[in-house]
Amino acid sequence: MSAQDSTFHGFANPVDPSPAELRAWAYHPDSVPLTSMPQDWDLLVSGNRLVATLFDLAMDPACPARRFALHCLYIYAADGIRTTFRAHPKRRFWKLVERAERDGDDPMRAWAHNSRVLLAQPDVFVYRDWCEGGLVREHRRLP
Structure with missing residues (x-):
C-alpha cells in the first residue's frame, strides 16, 4: 500500500516527523492542516533527515502538498548555500539539483536554476523569497 492510498493518522512527534509520516501527511494534508503545526514547521522539517522525502514529494505533480515540499527545498538550498555547506552536505545538494534538472x-x-544562481551570487538571497515561499508562490526564476 502506498502513502497515497493510506490514511494519515497524525504525527507521533510533529516537531520531528519520520519520512513515512511526512510522506503520508503530504498525500492527505487536510487531515492535519499546516495551521495546526508548530510555528516554523517548514524550517524544522527542511533538514538533511527529510530532504530526500521532500524532494520526492516535490517531484510528484500529483502530491497535494507539493508546493509545501518545494518551499522546503528552497529553505534547504538557501541554508546549505548560505552556510557554505556547513548545514547540509554539498554533494547531496548537488545530486538533488542535477536530478531536478534531468528529471x-x-x-x-x-x-535547480535558482539554487545555482544563489550559489554563484549569494547577494540575491532575499528571506521572503527563499524562506517564506516567495519563489514558489510567484513561480519565478532569478535572472
Missing part, C-alpha cells in the same frame, strides 16, 4: 518538470527545474 524534473518546470517548477523543479526552476528550483
